[in-house]
Amino acid sequence: MNLGKFLRERGMHYIGTVRENRLKGCSLRPEKEIRKEPRGVSDSCLEVDSGTLAERWYDNKKMDVITSYVGTEPMTMVKRFVKAKTMIEVPCPAVSAAYNENMGGVDLLDSLTALFKAKLKTRRWYLYIFYHTLNMAVATSWLRYRRQCHLMSLPRIELCQFQADVAESLVIYMRKPGRPSSNS
Template identity: 40%
Template sequence: MGEKLAVDEQMVPFKGRNRLKQYLPAKPKKWGYKILVLAGSDGVPHNFEIYTGRVVQPPELPDVGASGNVVLRLAQPIPKHQKHKLFFDNWFTSVPLILTLAQQGIHCAGTVRSNRLPGVSMMCDAELKRTGRGSFDQKTAMVGESTLHAVKWYDNRSVSLLSDYIGAHPVTDVDRWDGKQKKVIRVPCPAVVREYNKNMGGVDLLDSLIALYRTKIRSKKWYHRLMFHFIDMTTVTAWLLYKRDCSSTGMSKEEQIRLYTFKSYIGESLCKSGKNLEHKRGRPSFTIAGEYKEKRRRGPATPIPVPDVRLDATAHWMVMDKKKGRCKVPGCKGTPKAKCQKCDVRLCFTSTSNCFLRFHTE
């Protein structure tokens, strides 16, 4: 689990009739099931909860309001007093929530609504606008053993943030587009805003990766949509962990497997790995669709199966083809007629060259 974590909403697209269906106008898919997710800044999820309405808070957790209780439940797997930072938006942020997490050694930062800052008087939007883009106001207060920083920053519009570990300073300049001047300008940006923008997008990153190759299967069962979503989430999580391991070993991004290929490898392994060949009964079908499918195969070469299938030692039978083809073992220049029925690749099998054994064991 990384140091920087975020809690945000995730939408599972669904437009059927169900009492759990929610409407979120700010999401790309506005109708569906709402899932509350705890994820790292790299997109790896660590905990989630399906939104079902009001939930009774467990007795071992304090009650800090309906939205804040969600964060406390999701934050249970986070190690205490390990300097973890947690980010969330204004639907969750409140003073009691941040103080409760601070007692557990978890620092927080999030956008906050003005009505959740009682007794705090910040500069009004009109005054900040007159000062210009990049202007901000900061208030600091000591509450118990925690120091709370409330920062209001004006860019194209105002936004307020609350944190217990970072304030407005140091202030740095960021690039912003100026519509009047038609060019990019430098705008002062408080440290808490930069920290929030940098680490809040973990759940959105996970959402975008799931949406790239979402499993689309029509069904009348409402829970099927959730099941397929969690399968997609599991696959994307596995790919993110794979990329993390590859980066730790120094492998370049060009050498790493892309998400589409990663999912296709998983599908091929689940379909073939460790399974015997099943012969279809009845007369073989020769349809126009089958002929078109053969013509659409990319390139003249037969693809090599994934290692999970190639090395599973199950149902790899040798058959003889009418035509010769290039042996698939690297370095072999033979053109045998023998091939593996399961892998559908040609392999040498002679007294001097047993490529069939090498292909399925090395």
């Protein structure tokens, strides 16, 4: 079962980039053909079973996006620089515009989790997944904490200190009192 169908059955919408070799059964125009046309040309393919739309948009380079969240219409105009350092308007499908609008959160989370990653060398792959998930949860919590501090006009601590405080509180919470000694 493909991921799109799996998410659709659970009522979840998605949008994201996809590699060309993952678009099996979807016949989009090849990159060489699209590159010959002016900037902003796009091609799309809809898979009716899963409600998934695959779209290829060519701006400076091709961008393959897959979604169940939004369609290609309406086309909007986006401003882009050309070599002469002037601005031109390029047509942009709604899929690519929605992806570009919302991709900052994932990029921000990736960069924050990479800043203070645990140096872990293990053959047990599940430990790496556990620590990565924990690191993502701490980074997401810090972003929420930072937003609350901004709304309440409070001073805030940096991510490194926040991570240290979370680790310290987990260690204190996990400490269990030992058994009383038999000498007493």
